[in-house]
Amino acid sequence: MRSTWWPYLRAALITLVMASQCVSAFPKRALDEAQLARPEARRNLRWLGRVLRPFGERSAAELQHSVIQLSRTQVALRNALLAPVAPLIHATAVRQQWHLFLTAKDRVYRLRLDAKTSQPHDTWHTLYGTNQTDVLGLAEVLDYRRLRAIYNPSQTGVSAQYAAFVDWLMHRVWSEHPDFSALRVGLERIELGSTASDHDADLAYAVERERPWNP
Amino acid sequence: MEPVSRISRYVRFWDRYESAESMALVRIGVGLVMLFDLLQVALYELVVTLWAAIEQGGLGPSSYDEPRVMFYRWFGASSTSTYVLFVSSIVTAGALTVGLYTRVSALVLLFCSVQLSTLAPEGDRGIDALLRSVLILIALSEAGATWSVDARMRFGSFKRLAIIPSWPRYLIIAQLCLVYVTAGILKQSPEWTGMDGYSALWRVLNTPHISRFEWSSETLSRMYVPLQAATVITLIFERGAAFLPFLLWLGAHPTRGGWFGAWLRRGRLLELWIATGVVFHLLLAALTKLGIFPWGCLALYPALAQPRSVRRLVYGSALRPAWKAVFGREPSAG
Numbered sequence: 001m002r003s004t005w006w007p008y009l010r011a012a013l014i015t016l017v018m019a020s021q022c023v024s025a026f027p028k029r030a031l032d033e034a035q036l037a038r039p040e041a042r043r044n045l046r047w048l049g050r051v052l053r054p055f056g057e058r059s060a061a062e063l064q065h066s067v068i069q070l071s072r073t074q075v076a077l078r079n080a081l082l083a084p085v086a087p088l089i090h091a092t093a094v095r096q097q098w099h100l101f102l103t104a105k106d107r108v109y110r111l112r113l114d115a116k117t118s119q120p121h122d123t124w125h126t127l128y129g130t131n132q133t134d135v136l137g138l139a140e141v142l143d144y145r146r147l148r149a150i151y152n153p154s155q156t157g158v159s160a161q162y163a164a165f166v167d168w169l170m171h172r173v174w175s176e177h178p179d180f181s182a183l184r185v186g187l188e189r190i191e192l193g194s195t196a197s198d199h200d201a202d203l204a205y206a207v208e209r210e211r212p213w214n215p
Numbered sequence: 216m217e218p219v220s221r222i223s224r225y226v227r228f229w230d231r232y233e234s235a236e237s238m239a240l241v242r243i244g245v246g247l248v249m250l251f252d253l254l255q256v257a258l259y260e261l262v263v264t265l266w267a268a269i270e271q272g273g274l275g276p277s278s279y280d281e282p283r284v285m286f287y288r289w290f291g292a293s294s295t296s297t298y299v300l301f302v303s304s305i306v307t308a309g310a311l312t313v314g315l316y317t318r319v320s321a322l323v324l325l326f327c328s329v330q331l332s333t334l335a336p337e338g339d340r341g342i343d344a345l346l347r348s349v350l351i352l353i354a355l356s357e358a359g360a361t362w363s364v365d366a367r368m369r370f371g372s373f374k375r376l377a378i379i380p381s382w383p384r385y386l387i388i389a390q391l392c393l394v395y396v397t398a399g400i401l402k403q404s405p406e407w408t409g410m411d412g413y414s415a416l417w418r419v420l421n422t423p424h425i426s427r428f429e430w431s432s433e434t435l436s437r438m439y440v441p442l443q444a445a446t447v448i449t450l451i452f453e454r455g456a457a458f459l460p461f462l463l464w465l466g467a468h469p470t471r472g473g474w475f476g477a478w479l480r481r482g483r484l485l486e487l488w489i490a491t492g493v494v495f496h497l498l499l500a501a502l503t504k505l506g507i508f509p510w511g512c513l514a515l516y517p518a519l520a521q522p523r524s525v526r527r528l529v530y531g532s533a534l535r536p537a538w539k540a541v542f543g544r545e546p547s548a549g
Binding site for chain 1: 340389429
């Protein structure tokens with residue numbers, strides 16, 4: 001026989017789960033002055049100023065200060081509301097922050113692997129450049145999403161595992177091709193909209209090593 | 216209306232039952248996507264690289280001193296542990312796909328996925344978190360009630376007319392809405408707005424680490440206007456997901472919603488939204504290197520279908536010839 005209280009309890013639990021997930025979707029970091037200085041934030045502030053004008057004139061600085069305070073309050077409220085279910089969220093590694101494709105900026109990067117042979121006066125030859133050169137057949141492995149996340153720079157730069165990734169890549173290449181005397185891994189800078197080639201420009205995050213090398 | 220009856224209606228909404236085909240398709244899709252992703256790791260020989268302790272040749276951040284996960288604390292941070300964890304993930308993803316011990320498989324796969332995500336936090340993307348939240352719902356549902364080995368073992372047939380609770384499917388729909396709507400709202404940067412001429416997708420295709428192909432600047436210039444249009448359509452599609460529950464409700468209640476509902480139904484907005492989503496994800500899969508992201512999202516789309524529609528599609532006339540060609544006999548629901 002079905003119990004009469006179970007549907008009520010289940011509905012309550014489902015409501016709790018949905019509410020916690022919706023709260024979890026709110027920003028977990030408060031806005032700061034640097035973020036509000038971006039063009040899109042300035043535009044939104046101007047819009048907000050126009051909407052709030054009937055309730056009293058505010059200067060841009062006052063409005064910015066209010067928005068930052070409100071954002072801090074929202075983050076504090078979010079964290080307080082999620083505190084009871086935080087162990088469950090941690091245990092299941094479920095999150096609701098969906099930043100999909102937010103960072104299509106003016107400067108992008110291309111992973112590059114260059115090598116020198118032991119011949120005298122040899123210059124760097126590109127063995128791998130994302131979507132361009134793939135002499136050693138590394139493209140499928142390096143394009144794999146979990147690996148790409150390590151070397152593809154975010155707004156704050158490359159990940160903490162980038163140095164270990166470079167070591168791993170060099171080790172993998174040298175174990176199969178010991179004839180290379182030196183290897184160089186880095187990220188080629190590309191300015192979108194520019195027709196100039198940056199291939200010979202300095203590589204960002206470049207690491208260069210010569211044989212013999214023991215990681 | 217009395218407040219009590221509103222509560223009763225709300226409770227009854229979460230107490231609905233339906234046949235199991237939609238959730239079975241979600242289970243199969245999620246299992247296949249996770250299995251494919253793990254098999255890629257094996258194929259590229261990245262198991263140790265991604266998840267082993269630094270001393271064993273892993274990229275970190277896990278180490279002997281800081282094993283980071285429960286599994287390594289229990290069994291040691293050896294490469295054997297890494298392989299046991301990895302093989303457990305593959306076995307449970309396969310078991311989930313075929314519906315073998317479905318609930319246990321979903322829970323063990325969830326546990327393994329959490330361990331792997333903590334061992335390589337940089338490599339754990341949004342799609343992994345999304346699939347984990349769906350794994351919880353699969354474990355709580357009866358997604359293995361049909362089209363599964365479980366059904367074969369318990370009832371003697373892989374397919375059967377099983378009646379299961381609807382609420383896990385409703386929560387998957389709510390999850391999809393939350394993903395799309397928040398992703399759409401957060402797209403406020405200039406390239407996603409008129410401030411930079413809706414150039415976001417043009418920039419995406421210019422990004423070597425994301426774009427599948429190296430497009431010439433001439434080709435991308437020619438594609439600029441269609442890509443601007445695609446950027447706007449992406450925003451409308453994502454933010455439009457806020458109305459998805461309403462559109463689904465209208466679809467399930469053909470006589471409700473008044474003239475506005477009738478007008479929306481005539482416009483086939485629900486079908487248009489779903490078709491846009493399918494095309495959007497297929498284009499992402501074709502043009503970008505986002506891995507399982509588009510396929511993982513598409514794996515959840517069967518939750519948008521009423522189980523009776525899935526039954527009609529599979530057992531009805533549309534797929535009868537294909538079914539007969541594969542199984543050698545006419546399909547039957549029972």
